[in-house]
């Protein structure tokens with residue numbers, strides 16, 4: 307419903323006027339695309355990875371460099387992954403439907419497939435496998451970008467969004483090894499692999515035994531600095547004839563710990579309530595609306611937590627980012643013992659409910675912290 311709202315945009319990738327900062331990241335990614343450097347891009351959810359990749363794509367793409375975007379969020383197996391991968395590569399490296407059909411016939415003749423294509427030739431087609439591809443065919447699918455690049459005499463970058471998903475496939479470790487062994491020989495194709503769930507992404511490359519160890523450049527996306535947000539927010543208010551002070555804009559950013567999506571969403575709730583200028587009541591009401599919007603999701607995400615896990619969540623929500631297992635915290639929040647804290651921390655990390663930044667522990671979702679404190 308927010309498609310009419312081009313003022314503060316959330317819930318979809320942002321571009322143009324709604325995109326702020328990220329100049330250095332954009333330049334780095336564009337250069338990696340242009341020079342064929344493989345990239346891992348990591349950040350917590352909703353900080354702006356997808357938007358950044360799409361922006362870099364729009365800058366770097368030209369007739370000699372095709373940039374394919376594929377989201378594997380919904381894939382549950384290597385077959386589904388390869389199918390999506392191949393279908394995205396086929397459609398996005400060609401300008402015309404005839405061309406991708408031709409490529410499909412040329413490179414995918416080992417198995418039969420059906421095509422669901424809409425009338426609009428620019429839409430992504432969906433390949434429907436008629437038979438389960440054999441190992442050989444699976445490799446053919448993975449070789450597709452390189453073969454097309456050779457044939458068309460172009461370079462290709464394949465950007466794979468929510469890449470952490472492959473960590474939960476059956477036989478994932480073996481699949482990762484296969485991916486790496488095929489991709490590392492590609493000369494005209496490079497890869498940008500990105501996703502949230504840092505601990506899962508890092509598991510692909512964090513030591514020399516891992517398939518993607520030293521596969522490429524690693525970018526840890528940072529928060530957009532508060533001064534960019536303040537300018538962004540105050541400019542948008544002023545443009546619409548309303549006023550907000552730098553201090554109030556900073557308050558918005560602080561409440562949500564600079565989470566890009568929540569900054570935009572909270573700003574929107576503040577904006578909606580403001581006739582002329584922002585005041586404290588408006589800020590407080592807007593924050594309550596934001597929390598209320600999230601309650602159902604938070605309840606669902608925490609309902610299966612143990613009492614100990616909830617206690618540690620509350621401890622972090624109260625602003626404790628280090629020394630969680632201090633004697634004071636253990637007794638105040640009833641955390642059992644320091645070895646218990648280690649176990650709880652690990653399980654919350656695996657659930658992606660908390661994240662570690664430079665040794666400090668944060669709730670992955672800052673609004674969940676506000677909700678916990680209000681309970």
Ligand SMILES: Nc1ncnc2c1ncn2[C@@H]1O[C@H](COP(=O)(O)OP(=O)(O)O)[C@@H](O)[C@H]1O
Pocket residue numbers: 315316317318319320324325326327328349350351352353354355356357358566567568570571
């Ligand atoms: N560069 C940016 N400038 C302003 N807002 C942004 C920016 N990047 C992300 N956002 C906000 O964050 C939300 C999530 O962005 P998205 O790119 O989908 O993040 P991710 O892929 O990391 O989950 C967007 O809907 C928007 O509200």
Ligand SMILES: [Mg+2]
Pocket residue numbers: 352355356357467
């Ligand atoms: Mg994304």
